[in-house]
Amino acid sequence: MIETDSITMADIEPARPHAAAQAAIQEWHRIVAALDWDRVPDLLADCIVYRNPATIDSHHGKATMVAIMRTVFGVMQDFKYHRHFARGTGYVLEFSARVGDAGVFGVDLVEFDEHGKIIDFMVMMRPASAVLALAAEAGKRMGATS
Amino acid sequence: MIETDSITMADIEPARPHAAAQAAIQEWHRIVAALDWDRVPDLLADCIVYRNPATIDSHHGKATMVAIMRTVFGVMQDFKYHRHFARGTGYVLEFSARVGDAGVFGVDLVEFDEHGKIIDFMVMMRPASAVLALAAEAGKRMGATS
Numbered sequence: 329m330i331e332t333d334s335i336t337m338a339d340i341e342p343a344r345p346h347a348a349a350q351a352a353i354q355e356w357h358r359i360v361a362a363l364d365w366d367r368v369p370d371l372l373a374d375c376i377v378y379r380n381p382a383t384i385d386s387h388h389g390k391a392t393m394v395a396i397m398r399t400v401f402g403v404m405q406d407f408k409y410h411r412h413f414a415r416g417t418g419y420v421l422e423f424s425a426r427v428g429d430a431g432v433f434g435v436d437l438v439e440f441d442e443h444g445k446i447i448d449f450m451v452m453m454r455p456a457s458a459v460l461a462l463a464a465e466a467g468k469r470m471g472a473t474s
Numbered sequence: 475m476i477e478t479d480s481i482t483m484a485d486i487e488p489a490r491p492h493a494a495a496q497a498a499i500q501e502w503h504r505i506v507a508a509l510d511w512d513r514v515p516d517l518l519a520d521c522i523v524y525r526n527p528a529t530i531d532s533h534h535g536k537a538t539m540v541a542i543m544r545t546v547f548g549v550m551q552d553f554k555y556h557r558h559f560a561r562g563t564g565y566v567l568e569f570s571a572r573v574g575d576a577g578v579f580g581v582d583l584v585e586f587d588e589h590g591k592i593i594d595f596m597v598m599m600r601p602a603s604a605v606l607a608l609a610a611e612a613g614k615r616m617g618a619t620s
Contacts, residue, residue: 341490342558342559344488345487350487353486354486357481380600381598381600381602382600382602383601384600409481411561411583412488413564415557415558415560418557418559419559420559420566420581422583431530433596433598434598435583437557437559450579450600451600452527452580452581454596454597454605455528455529456527456529456606457529459600460602463602
């Protein structure tokens with residue numbers, strides 16, 4: 329037997345995201361489409377935690393998250409969002425992109441507080457080879473500017 | 475400017491999963507909790523596509539998916555599901571597990587047809603080192619039995 333968290337009807341039939349989360353995810357899409365990273369801090373809680381796809385590290389604070397967004401969206405090309413999945417306090421946004429010659433597929437898991445501020449932003453991507461290539465290039469660029 | 479699919483209100487406020495998908499995801503949880511892989515084929519469409527976290531390959535057919543499930547759930551320990559996200563025709567199930575000494579975090583993106591049969595099952599995991607360790611061990615075990 330595998331131990332699991334108790335699965336409830338709230339898991340099977342999740343609530344729709346609250347109004348502040350809906351407004352915030354629309355603003356997130358505007359920011360990404362316009363590469364308008366200066367507006368990202370308005371969407372983040374002070375305690376924002378960013379979790380990258382390559383390592384187990386977590387990254388804390390608004391400035392760190394903005395610096396990471398600027399860098400990774402500079403490395404990824406042909407970025408597009410696709411399916412959206414939701415729960416009462418968050419979204420999963422599926423995306424595709426290109427890193428060099430490699431196609432990548434990923435998800436953003438975005439969790440909001442009650443004010444519509446992002447408290448947790450986790451990224452997962454496949455395939456592993458492209459994740460490592462992205463992390464290596466992003467690390468090089470962030471190291472060069474820090 | 476980044477090109478994105480048009481974001482609609484159906485993305486921002488997704489429909490609840492249809493009844494057949496709800497029933498199927500509850501059965502999926504029962505199967506995983508009981509490691510009852512013999513019942514997985516009942517949940518799958520003949521055209522099921524499985525997409526693994528390590529490579530860009532896709533794997534086709536019920537027998538392949540069942541063989542992969544048996545193997546990867548033999549490699550992963552302490553597997554637990556956490557947050558659920560949903561849309562009209564699918565779910566994202568967040569999980570944690572252990573591969574050797576390494577903690578891993580992942581998502582299953584599960585898409586259903588109108589009959590509640592799974593047509594697409596994509597897995598993404600982090601960190602990349604654990605994804606590669608899991609893929610190597612699973613490949614060894616599947617090679618040994620094929």
